[in-house]
Amino acid sequence: MQGLKLRFAHLYPDLMNSYGDRGNMIALVMRARWRGFSVEVMDVSAGDNRRITGADCIVIGGGQGLEERMAICKDLQQKSPEIHYCAENKIPILAICSGFQLLGKYYLTAEGDRIPGIGLLDIWTIASKRRAVGHIALRVRLGNMNKTIVGFENHAGNTFLGARALPFGKVLKGYGNNGQDGKEGAIYKNVLGTYLHGPLLPKHPWLADYILEKAVNNKYPGTRLKLLNSKFEKMAYQKVLKRMAVRC
Amino acid sequence: MFPGNRLKVLPSLGLGKMCINFSRYSNFGGSTLPGRLAASLSPDILSILASQLKEGCILITGTNGKTTTAYLLAKILSQAGKKIIHNRSGANLISGVTTSFIAESTWSGKINADLGVIEVDEASMPAVASRLRVKAAIVTNLFPDQLDRFGELKHILKIIAQGLNKIDGDGFLLLNADDPLVSSIKKNVRTIYYGIDRLKGASITADQTDIKTCYRCGKKYDYAHIHYAHLGIYRCPGCGIRRPSPQYSIVSHFKKPAQSAAVAIKTPTGVFQFSLKARGFYNIYNALAAISCALILGVREEVIKASLRQFTACFGRMETFAIENKMVELALIKNPVGANEVLRTIVEEDGEITLMLAVNDKYADGTDVSWLWDVDFEMLAHPDNKIKNIFCSGTRGEEMSLRLKYAGIDTRKIKYEDDLNIIFRESLSNTPDGGKLPILLTYTAMLELRKIINKMGYGKKFWEE
Numbered sequence: 001m002q003g004l005k006l007r008f009a010h011l012y013p014d015l016m017n018s019y020g021d022r023g024n025m026i027a028l029v030m031r032a033r034w035r036g037f038s039v040e041v042m043d044v045s046a047g048d049n050r051r052i053t054g055a056d057c058i059v060i061g062g063g064q065g066l067e068e069r070m071a072i073c074k075d076l077q078q079k080s081p082e083i084h085y086c087a088e089n090k091i092p093i094l095a096i097c098s099g100f101q102l103l104g105k106y107y108l109t110a111e112g113d114r115i116p117g118i119g120l121l122d123i124w125t126i127a128s129k130r131r132a133v134g135h136i137a138l139r140v141r142l143g144n145m146n147k148t149i150v151g152f153e154n155h156a157g158n159t160f161l162g163a164r165a166l167p168f169g170k171v172l173k174g175y176g177n178n179g180q181d182g183k184e185g186a187i188y189k190n191v192l193g194t195y196l197h198g199p200l201l202p203k204h205p206w207l208a209d210y211i212l213e214k215a216v217n218n219k220y221p222g223t224r225l226k227l228l229n230s231k232f233e234k235m236a237y238q239k240v241l242k243r244m245a246v247r248c
Numbered sequence: 249m250f251p252g253n254r255l256k257v258l259p260s261l262g263l264g265k266m267c268i269n270f271s272r273y274s275n276f277g278g279s280t281l282p283g284r285l286a287a288s289l290s291p292d293i294l295s296i297l298a299s300q301l302k303e304g305c306i307l308i309t310g311t312n313g314k315t316t317t318a319y320l321l322a323k324i325l326s327q328a329g330k331k332i333i334h335n336r337s338g339a340n341l342i343s344g345v346t347t348s349f350i351a352e353s354t355w356s357g358k359i360n361a362d363l364g365v366i367e368v369d370e371a372s373m374p375a376v377a378s379r380l381r382v383k384a385a386i387v388t389n390l391f392p393d394q395l396d397r398f399g400e401l402k403h404i405l406k407i408i409a410q411g412l413n414k415i416d417g418d419g420f421l422l423l424n425a426d427d428p429l430v431s432s433i434k435k436n437v438r439t440i441y442y443g444i445d446r447l448k449g450a451s452i453t454a455d456q457t458d459i460k461t462c463y464r465c466g467k468k469y470d471y472a473h474i475h476y477a478h479l480g481i482y483r484c485p486g487c488g489i490r491r492p493s494p495q496y497s498i499v500s501h502f503k504k505p506a507q508s509a510a511v512a513i514k515t516p517t518g519v520f521q522f523s524l525k526a527r528g529f530y531n532i533y534n535a536l537a538a539i540s541c542a543l544i545l546g547v548r549e550e551v552i553k554a555s556l557r558q559f560t561a562c563f564g565r566m567e568t569f570a571i572e573n574k575m576v577e578l579a580l581i582k583n584p585v586g587a588n589e590v591l592r593t594i595v596e597e598d599g600e601i602t603l604m605l606a607v608n609d610k611y612a613d614g615t616d617v618s619w620l621w622d623v624d625f626e627m628l629a630h631p632d633n634k635i636k637n638i639f640c641s642g643t644r645g646e647e648m649s650l651r652l653k654y655a656g657i658d659t660r661k662i663k664y665e666d667d668l669n670i671i672f673r674e675s676l677s678n679t680p681d682g683g684k685l686p687i688l689l690t691y692t693a694m695l696e697l698r699k700i701i702n703k704m705g706y707g708k709k710f711w712e713e
């Protein structure tokens with residue numbers, strides 16, 4: 001795969017990066033580089049008007065508070081047509097926590113203010129008093145894969161899915177989108193939104209490769225990804241599984 | 249002081265003291281249990297003991313640097329001839345503070361000290377402050393740290409501010425001007441700021457792990473200069489808030505050989521110059537906070553200089569042990585900013601590096617270890633830094649190893665082993681004679697390793713530290 005190039009866009013890396021969300025971008029980049037791709041990461045912050053439609057994959061992390069949300073919300077409205085364009089053209093987009101919320105229709109604050117999202121995902125979020133914090137385990141079906149995913153969630157918003165969004169996974173342990181319907185995250189085409197923070201992809205290399213393969217195949221159809229040794233990934237994953245007493 | 253009250257707490261005090269003695273004897277580093285036990289029997293034991301302090305207490309809180317700042321301040325004030333009570337071991341929850349007072353009191357419940365220098369966990373500020381007479385308080389900084397325990401930063405700020413309501417009318421509040429959240433604290437008490445000026449030769453670097461939007465209006469701050477993370481000289485283009493100009497500011501700082509630095513602080517009355525035997529930006533801030541506080545309290549400059557000469561980094565912050573003919577350096581890590589600073593000091597050294605890392609995810613460590621992915625371990629993979637081996641352990645040692653792999657470090661150099669004792673001995677035997685072994689650990693891993701080192705017959709006991 002020498003000579004093949006990938007271009008990732010990291011949206012708001014300075015504002016939206018809590019609890020190790022950077023780990024997801026690191027996983028995508030390293031797993032592409034280990035396979036011989038040359039990778040360029042474009043950090044796009046608020047006020048940066050460079051086009052992102054040339055990106056092969058887009059990652060948005062989670063922010064920490066309402067301020068970040070407000071600052072990003074405005075900027076995201078301007079980038080909205082480009083992000084929609086990417087999504088419709090099957091560019092994989094990974095959005096975590098408040099990044100996930102902002103891809104939805106709106107976020108209703110505790111004060112009753114309605115912060116608009118970009119409506120890419122058919123979801124909406126309502127602020128809740130109770131913070132959902134802790135380890136979480138999901139059962140996920142993607143393509144022909146049926147896997148258990150572990151992670152950490154930390155959010156004070158309840159998210160609900162409309163008819164056009166599929167859940168990312170079924171909650172085995174933890175809170176999930178809203179603590180009621182047992183659903184976690186949302187999927188639309190190759191857009192994946194989830195509350196699972198940070199090192200989601202490093203501990204689930206198959207998911208990282210699933211996203212990577214989508215990115216590669218849009219650009220270089222028919223390219224297969226080389227298998228990588230995942231001993232370290234497995235050990236870290238197994239430890240959390242054991243910690244949560246979840247069966248694989 | 250009401251003698252009747254004091255008599256009332258004697259049985260629980262005795263129990264607490266016995267418990268402390270047992271801990272010392274058994275080498276069981278329980279710095280919180282005695283206090284918790286005594287307080288469960290006599291809830292007002294801390295206020296009764298602390299009310300005997302002639303001059304009240306100075307509280308030090310904030311995310312990073314409170315242990316070192318409190319330690320330095322206590323050293324300076326002791327040097328100035330005051331009798332100090334100080335929670336030295338970093339036991340900074342209410343139980344730990346209570347334990348420190350029990351340890352210092354006589355069996356009849358008397359405290360013979362002038363002043364308390366007390367490091368307080370951010371979330372414990374209201375509970376601790378309400379039981380003490382607060383003469384002054386220092387807030388060092390606020391970083392995202394163990395957020396799964398504390399919720400958001402602004403929430404922590406509120407809790408800290410609540411604790412600060414207790415400062416005496418003639419007391420003072422000492423705040424870090426360079427931290428936008430900290431400097432935003434407004435209290436009806438004399439408020440003094442400290443900070444670092446833009447230093448010659450320093451470059452603007454921006455970590456990406458931190459808040460840089462205005463806590464009031466959400467606009468991005470304009471930084472004339474960033475010292476590290478979000479600490480710097482800022483102004484908000486939205487609402488106009490800006491860094492208050494500090495009364496105590498570092499105006500020059502030169503690195504000298506042998507891990508030391510020449511520093512100058514501008515004070516309201518002149519310039520105070522001193523030499524500090526510790527490098528790393530965080531130690532400069534710690535020294536600045538402690539020195540400013542001592543100067544405000546009227547301590548003479550010669551006295552401060554004399555105690556700074558004796559300063560070596562204290563518990564948990566780059567503490568060194570000589571084991572066999574090797575130097576072992578322990579550094580507590582708990583958030584990305586602190587860990588990055590430690591890593592920077594490690595890679596500054598010449599020669600090959602053997603490193604050990606132990607990461608636990610127990611309650612006191614923070615149960616979410618995701619922040620490891622925000623630490624720039626990538627700097628270890630830089631070709632200039634010759635990494636020989638990295639040994640990983642702890643309840644989340646696997647995640648630590650994985651992080652290193654993704655930082656770009658050759659997996660053949662990464663060794664994981666569950667047993668801390670085994671990995672420590674292996675790390676030691678891989679360290680060359682006369683060489684240095686830096687060890688980065690989370691809080692409970694640090695306690696475990698201290699025990700191992702003590703059992704091997706090296707190092708001071710936890711309590712005598």
Ligand SMILES: [Zn+2]
Nearest residue numbers: 462465484487
């Ligand atoms: Zn502002």
